[in-house]
Amino acid sequence: MTDILITPMVVPPTADAPDATEFRAMIELANQAAELDAGIDDLRDTAEQVLPSWLDQSDRVHRGFIARSRGEIVGAAAITTATQSGTSAAEIELMLLPAHAQNGVGAALLERIEQEALVLDRSILQAWTLHPAAGGERMLTPATGWGEVAATPLSELLGANGYALEQVERNSILPFDGTLDDAERRLAEAVAFAGADYRIVSWTLPTPPELRAGYGSMIARMATDVPSGDLEFTVETWDDERVARRDATFAAGGQTMSVAAVVHEPSGAMVAFNELNIGADPIGVTHQWGTLVVKEHRGRRLGTIVKCANILRWRSVAPDSPKISTFNAEENRPMLDINESIGFVPASYAGAWQKRLSSEPNT
Template identity: 55%
Template sequence: MTTVSPTTLTIRELVLPQRLDTPDAADFHALVALMNAICRSDTGLSDFDRTAEESLPEWLDSSDDVDRAFLAEEDGRILGAVALHYATAEPTSADIDLMVLPVNWGRGIEQALLDRAESEVRLLDRKVLQSWTLHRPDAAGETLAAPTGWGRVSATPHARILERNGYGLEQVERNSALDLQGPMDSIRTHLDAALAIAGDDYRLVQWTVPTPAEHREGYAWAMSRMSTDAPSGGLEVDEEVWDADRLARREARFLESGQTVSVAAAVHVPTGAFAALNELVIGDDPTGVTHQYSTLVLKEHRGHRLGMIVKCANILRWKDIAPDSPRISTFNAEENRPMLSINEALGFTAVSYAAAWQKKLS
């Protein structure tokens, strides 16, 4: 394989288009296609495919999160890219997503992109770099174990180059899928049993985004707890700042990109506080894969089967919203045994894995 020359390889920042039907949108379309191809190559699944229409609103709105990308080119051909993501209100870390297809791996492209990403993060004065790698479930050969004691992933070239660049493996997540076209009888049974255990202290509420006015503050507060209450291994995670306005901006991006979001939440009746939540999301294709986004039971409300309640209730509601969606895809930390136990009881099975990596900048 021919190594690229520093004199022929160029790395330039992507200029975001304002619309997708203009000539200046070609690079963005290429970036989305590359993202999809990388996910398919790494997992053997098409579950993570996204359209440019779904993606562009997120990239254009930098109110709460900034997304940038750098393209590696040789002779006018895009050979790889690295995406950079960071939250505006949380100052510590930045996420990078390295994207080079196997056919171009080992030519020096991936190192050049990593170097560019790190230099950009240093300019932002952020002290922590984080990245994720995707892995197939049937990994053969050498594996890498998470320091949490839960989970292993294959030692792919992507994982190895992160190691060589000073990143440490911090956590492994399991990607699980649930068949939505099968019978739902057991889902209903689990829901009824969990409701009986939770009793009258908790009330189930459900809606389709946009969130009703009476739930916005409570829902936003619960979303802020995702950063503190969900297992994060050794990752340095800032406590996120959420309010009704930030929630509204997030939901506006969902709606602009043609996505439908169903929320199921448990409210603690004595205090009125949100105690648990679950989100299911689908794009504008009704036959597409459903993705579970935020799912959380707040620490002070655990032990009442609330995770089972919000997951089951949202799945049953989802059958009316997206009856043709084939499956739900979700990620959970391998050490999060309470949530994985719920998934396993409902019929979720492991289909791929993700590894979280971190590098601290001096």
Template identity: 50%
Template sequence: MSTTAITIAPLHLPTSLSDEDAGEFRAYGDLNRLVCDEAVGLPDLAPDVEQMLPAWHDSTDTLSTGLVARIGDDIVGMITIDYAQEADAHAAEIDVLVPDACAGLGVEDALLDAAVTEARDHGRTLLQTWSLHRPLETDRMIVPRTGWGRVPATALSDALERHGYVCEQVERNSELDLHADPAPLVAALADAEAFAGRDYRTVHWMAPTPPEHRDGYAAILARLSTDAPSGDMEFVAEEWDAARVVRRDARNTAAGQAFSVVAVEHVPTGELVAYNELLIGADRTGVTHQFGTLVASHHRGHRLGMIVKCANLLRWRELMPSSAVVSTFNAEENRPMLSINEAIGFVPVSYAGAWQKRL
């Protein structure tokens, strides 16, 4: 492979994965999984290409774009750039994908430079990204500005630091054995429900969200961008309504995925005040991914996080008996949620660094 010149061009978005021009987008899906595998040994952290394509086609809430780096005819890396579509959004979220075989060729630097140009062209003044890390202690450890957690330096983190990114936060990726004895989940759920009392009750559904829950679900989803611990990562307050819930449900089920929601309703007000989400792809033997878990700030202290997690996990074991593990990410400073995870059997398997660069 010649290293004389790196060329960068837009990632082509096909209408369908069965189209003749879908090869480049399929290569993106393969590269995404390869990078997750090489970085932490967990290729299933990346969604498959069938799951990603619907989100790329619907830019109502997020515009997704990509760039492909080549040396000659060989793909040596890619970068995706997502733009939240809220009126006051000023960040571009990037994902740098460079395989180990192409390390040291300057691919990361070329892609990061190109991302700056793209972000400025879209009127953005902030770049954000995440790096994956194994649970190792090495000679060079990165401590985020929150002071919580630490991750080993990698080729990607070195490139990010060269380009002026700051590690703001560390997130822990944990897994739970779905085939383990459910007794701890059953006991924890019973204790939490007794503690919460009669003012709270659980509701649950499989996507698509029933019409009667769409407004309440939208309201609690909107809180995730402002209530979840995020250090100094700057996130715009997301705008949610019933129509956005419908769009999200469509994306999350378009490729045969199954998506379960358990929420807690505050009985006196009818407000949904906590939720937990689990998703699995069309292959029901694959990894289950926990999407969001949140307790509204004004209802914390009632063990609602334990309720939604345990109730959804117990329900999921019956719905998806062939899935072996569930994977989740939580901020290292989010001790209340990590304590819940640890109490019911989650164990850390990898970490992520959250990075920002102001333009």
């Protein structure tokens, strides 16, 4: 295409505002692309869920762009980066149908988003692509050497523009189509193995004030304690106020989050946690967000404890949700072992890409 026009996206005050057309189009393009690339429809978002994080940019900057051809919206792109001083990395997302990844729309959006990264003084860009579980004719292996994904038009576009495939993540699902006897048994065994030094705490957002500091410390350590290959992340500050802002953003989007965590009694520190999230639709897919056991307390089955405790709790929080969907790095074998023992099965894959920018975009 030679008649591509790219403009900054209008961020509406509400998802149903008269000027919400571009924002809603971005979300729908992302949903369509995710279903086509991953081969499943479990990964859909709604404008209502996503918009609150764009409206409160206290902790993260969000900027979007819309691509049009002959007046029709044919693609969108977004860049997100932490506001914290010293941040060098930003996450980008290209939202377009496969055909537009190859006809110039994707390249134009990528160039524009890289220009914006330089304006924001960000030198490292990271992008995530979705891939089917079934594989394909050409398979791509990440720098970690763990796992592989089938090439897609979007991954080809990124690779052709200097992005390296750094890591592969497995998307697994746990269908809620039977009893949770295995989770109950494994939880009891893990609690007995961990011993009296470890105590389970759980809550539904908003986070109780007395738990915000510990919870924030766990979220912060996702940047350092989760396998991430050569992806570069900045350790961010998560104080009580930021935890409260995050909780409020989920609530504003109509989302419900359950957290199960483990506290180390001798020190009083929170040392493991698991998050389960669902949108406003009670029969929608449940998404696992963060799961972490801090490095100093691994080997005590705390990962099994927080996962199983939260799954069992979830039955009373969202009893009509049909499944849980989660992503884990292929090299994170301990967490995948826990998932598989509970009953999670592969559903799709994701690729994590990274590029270090020079002063000129697309170089």
